[in-house]
Amino acid sequence: DGMALVAADFSQVEFRVLAALSNEETMIETFLAGGDLHDTTAARLFGDEFTPAQRRLAKGVGFGLIYGGGVATLARQAGVGEFEAKLAIEKFERSYPRVKRWTRQVVDGMKYGDPIVVTPTGRRIPLDRQYDYRAVNYQIQSLAADVFKGALIQLDDAGFGPHLLLPVHDEVIAQAPTEEAEGFAADMASTMSGTLAQVPITAEGEVLGHSWGAKYEEHAHV
Numbered sequence: 001d002g003m004a005l006v007a008a009d010f011s012q013v014e015f016r017v018l019a020a021l022s023n024e025e026t027m028i029e030t031f032l033a034g035g036d037l038h039d040t041t042a043a044r045l046f047g048d049e050f051t052p053a054q055r056r057l058a059k060g061v062g063f064g065l066i067y068g069g070g071v072a073t074l075a076r077q078a079g080v081g082e083f084e085a086k087l088a089i090e091k092f093e094r095s096y097p098r099v100k101r102w103t104r105q106v107v108d109g110m111k112y113g114d115p116i117v118v119t120p121t122g123r124r125i126p127l128d129r130q131y132d133y134r135a136v137n138y139q140i141q142s143l144a145a146d147v148f149k150g151a152l153i154q155l156d157d158a159g160f161g162p163h164l165l166l167p168v169h170d171e172v173i174a175q176a177p178t179e180e181a182e183g184f185a186a187d188m189a190s191t192m193s194g195t196l197a198q199v200p201i202t203a204e205g206e207v208l209g210h211s212w213g214a215k216y217e218e219h220a221h222v
Helices: 013-022 025-032 037-046 052-067 071-078 082-095 097-112 134-157 178-192 214-220
Strands: 003-010 116-118 124-126 164-168 171-177 194-196 199-201 203-209
Touching: 003 134, 003 178, 013 025, 013 052, 013 097, 013 134, 013 194, 013 199, 025 037, 025 199, 037 052, 037 082, 052 071, 052 082, 052 134, 071 082, 082 097, 097 134, 116 134, 134 164, 134 171, 134 178, 134 194, 171 178, 178 203, 203 214
Parallel strands: none
Antiparallel strands: 003 171, 003 203, 116 124, 164 171, 194 199
C-alpha cells in the first residue's frame, strides 16, 4: 500500500555496444544526436521515405547480426522473401562498413586462432569452432551484461539498493512511494546512464503501477 512499481531500462543497449566495439561513425553520430538507430538504418537502406515494414526489416537485420540469425531467419521474422532479406543484409553491410570489418575480424579470430572469446572486460568464453559466428553475439551480449551489472552497482552506491526488486534483461524493477514514483524512476534512469567509449549509454524510467505486467495490459488494450 502506498507504493508503486517503477522501471528503468537501457535504450538500444546492444546496438550502442556494437557501435562502440566497431567504432562505426554513423551509429555513434546517431546516438550522440539522440536519434533512433533503427530509423537511421531504414533511411540508409531504403531512403528517407521508408515504410513501417521497411523499418521492421532494417531493425531485423541489425538484430540478426547481434543474435547470429541468417537470411532465412530474417526472411521468416520480417515476412519477406529470402532474396529481399539477402539484399537488405548486403545494404546494411555497405551502410556500416566498420561493423562488417569488425565482425569479420571477430569471426576470423575464432576460425584461425584460439576458440576463446576474450571480451573488453577480460571475460574468457570458450566457443565451439564450428559456431564461430556466435563470437559476435558473445562479445556484444557479454559487454552489454557487464554494463548492466555496473549500473546495478551504481544504483546501489547512489542509495537505491533497498528499493530494487528484480533485474529483467536490461531493465531494473524497483518500488517507490506512489507520490514520488515519477521522479524516482527518472533519477534511476539518470544514475544508470553514462558512456561506453564515446557512445552514450542512456536509460529511460517509467512508472509501471500496481504490477510489472500493468504496462503490457495497457498496451494490449490500445
